[in-house]
Amino acid sequence: MLKELQNLVWIEKKITAEILEKLQEVYDNKDFAGYTNLFEYMVKGLGYSEATASLRQSCLKLIREMPELKVKVSEGKLSYTTLARSYKFIKDQSTEAKRATLSTLENQSSRKALEILEKQSLAPEIKVHKRCYQDKVRITIDLSHEEYERLQRLKALSSHAHENYEKLIKALIHTAHKKYENTHFKQHKSKNPRYIPQRLRNHLLKQAKYRCQYPGCMQDHYLQIDHIQPLAKDGRSTPDNLQVLCHHHNQQKACSH
Ligand SMILES: [Zn+2]
Numbered sequence: 001m002l003k004e005l006q007n008l009v010w011i012e013k014k015i016t017a018e019i020l021e022k023l024q025e026v027y028d029n030k031d032f033a034g035y036t037n038l039f040e041y042m043v044k045g046l047g048y049s050e051a052t053a054s055l056r057q058s059c060l061k062l063i064r065e066m067p068e069l070k071v072k073v074s075e076g077k078l079s080y081t082t083l084a085r086s087y088k089f090i091k092d093q094s095t096e097a098k099r100a101t102l103s104t105l106e107n108q109s110s111r112k113a114l115e116i117l118e119k120q121s122l123a124p125e126i127k128v129h130k131r132c133y134q135d136k137v138r139i140t141i142d143l144s145h146e147e148y149e150r151l152q153r154l155k156a157l158s159s160h161a162h163e164n165y166e167k168l169i170k171a172l173i174h175t176a177h178k179k180y181e182n183t184h185f186k187q188h189k190s191k192n193p194r195y196i197p198q199r200l201r202n203h204l205l206k207q208a209k210y211r212c213q214y215p216g217c218m219q220d221h222y223l224q225i226d227h228i229q230p231l232a233k234d235g236r237s238t239p240d241n242l243q244v245l246c247h248h249h250n251q252q253k254a255c256s257h
Contacts, residue, residue, distance in 0.1 A: 016080055020059060027060050058087030065095055067224050067247060078102065081110040089117040095221055196225050196237050204242055212246035219246035226250050
């Protein structure tokens with residue numbers, strides 16, 4: 001019985017993925033079978049409850065914005081439930097901020113993911129005011145009490161090295177930056193040839209200045225990692241064979257093959 005149940009759940013997951021794939025097509029083609037929008041189509045045309053339709057729509061919006069999420073779901077790192085629930089928390093964030101939030105939810109149960117999201121949304125938003133001068137930039141930043149206490153502790157711990165906040169913060173920027181620059185790319189054990197490790201992905205995006213690398217295209221949304229020599233033609237998932245393309249140019253390239 002348990003084995004049967006497990007099998008059914010597996011089928012359920014597979015069907016959900018297939019349904020979303022089809023809904024994505026409907027969404028992209030804007031053909032809602034006579035209904036005014038996808039939501040109405042899902043409720044009136046397909047008979048979904050409004051709650052389910054809304055969750056499905058949330059997933060679609062996120063996947064459309066960050067196509068790599070589909071891979072994460074298929075790898076089991078994120079579930080559709082987690083994606084759908086996270087939507088209302090992150091919908092107003094920039095794509096990069098959304099990515100950052102979603103990465104903290106990877107490999108978490110959807111219950112735990114909700115906890116994380118709720119905790120984050122309670123945290124006061126950090127405000128930064130920036131003023132540019134010819135030779136420097138002055139920023140003032142609002143920290144929560146908790147963050148300020150942490151900063152104080154950091155300063156106390158490293159007091160011999162950084163006698164004031166200014167030096168401490170500069171040192172922190174330096175260390176964080178260095179850590180980022182020193183990213184090494186280990187050969188990944190994943191059997192999936194499409195798999196591109198997150199660090200490599202980040203590196204490629206950064207190298208591309210978070211923009212599409214198609215000549216003349218400045219798109220900074222809906223970015224995808226593209227295999228210059230396609231996998232089907234023995235291209236590999238190595239840095240020299242990867243580039244960042246926007247959804248549009250990736251599609252265009254796919255069509256030209
Ligand atoms: Zn482009």
